[in-house]
Structure formats: structure tokens, C-alpha cells
Amino acid sequence: MQADTAVIIAAKDEQDRIAATVEAAASLSGVDLVVVVDDGSTDATGRLAEGAGAKVVRHARNRGKAAAMETGAAAVRLLDGDVPRHLLFLDADLGDTARQAGPLIEPVRSGTAAMTIAAFSERVKLGGHGFVVRLSRDGIRRLTGWTPTQPLNGQRCLTRQAFEAALPLASGFGVETGLTIDLLRQGFKVTEVEVPLTHRATGTDWRAQLHRARQFRDVGRALAAREPAVARRLARLRRDPR
Secondary structure (H helix, E strand, O other): OOOOEEEEEEEOOOOOOHHHHHHHHHOOOOEEEEEEEEEOOOOOHHHHHHHOOOEEEEEOOOOOHHHHHHHHHHHHHHHOOOOOOEEEEEEOOOHHHHHHHHHHHHHHHHOOOOEEEEEEOOOOOOOOOHHHHHHHHHHHHHHHOOOOOOOOOOOEEEOHHHHHHOOOOOOHHHHHHHHHHHHHHOOOOEEEEEEOOOOOOOOOOHHHHHHHHHHHHHHHHHHHHHOHHHHHHHHHHHHOOO
């Protein structure tokens, strides 16, 4: 098969899994480029990714997932030939299960979808993560009429055209919610694909709770920016919180 897809992996302090994820991603049919964006890691993530065969781009400080995705896509653009590659975004902690991501590429490759979103067939209990999922799912349904099952899943494949149409991406952890809404509103076909991928569970300690709070904040901001009425209400509350 002719190579037509690049994998982009945003990573921060993932030295335990990044090499396995890179090697698995590189084995996917049609993939000829794996780009890892080392988003301010303080461990050996970048070095190990490079050793596993990835092209590594480094952020001197942590800039967040959306910025890492944009950096990775820009790096791929520099290496593209006459025909732009499709972009497959994978999480750094998938490990060897990244070998199962191929079904995400096929609908994009065939032209039946502009973006696919993974629906994990092997669900990992995420301990309280559901309230952020509901916020995102309900917002996407309200603004587009489409209801995803796993709206925050970061495993996505999309055409270069679709990615460019969604720029600038919503910041932080709001990127998936904003990306879905923006593409659907512009008439791009988006579909979920069930895949047997797994990653590390978020957990329930204070760090996990802080992570969820940041997710909730960023998803809320992404929705507010796409709902003028909500944005106006939030602005009024900031001016007069009574």
C-alpha cells in the first residue's frame, strides 16, 4: 500500500510507554511517518521516541495538547510531498495496542469520512470522568445534532483539509470537543469507529481530580466560545457574580 498517513503523538513525561507506542504506530499499514511532540517533558520521553524511530519536535515548556497537535501537524506539512498525508492522532500511553488503530484510517482513506473518532471497545473505568464526558457530549449534541459515545477520545484520524478547516484548535483539553463541533458545522462527515485500544486509567487521587477539573474548565470554554448566548451569560457573571 502506498504510504499516505502520518501519526502524531503529543507526549509529556511518557518514557515508560512512548517507545512501544511509536513502534506500534509505525507498523500501521500506510503509515510512513511518526511525529512525537515532546511537550515539555522532564524525563527521557523525547530521546526514547527518537530511538524508536519517531521524528521528535520539542516544546521547551508544556504548552498543552492543542498546541502540541498544531505543532505536530505543522511538522508533517513540512515533510509532505505533492499529496498531503492524512493525520492520525494517538495518545502516547497506548503502548502496543496502537497496532490496532488501523480501522481509524480506513474511512478517511476511502473518503467516506473526513474525521474518525475512536470508540474504545475495551472500556477502562476512569473514576468520575463521566461528568466531563456528559458536558462534552451534551454540548456537541446541542450544537450539531450528533451524539458521540466517546466525545473526549483523542484517537482521531482526519484529512489535512479537515484539520486546516478547524484551526485554530480549541485550547487545552477542549480540543476534541471544539474540533468535533467545528467540523460538523462546516459539513464535514465525522464518524466513530470501534477499536480495541487501551490506555492508562486516569485514577482517583488528587492529581486525577485536578486533571478532571482542568478538563471540565477547558471543555466548558470550548462550548462557550461556540455558543454566543452562553458566552454572554458567562461574561455577565464575571462582571457581576451576584
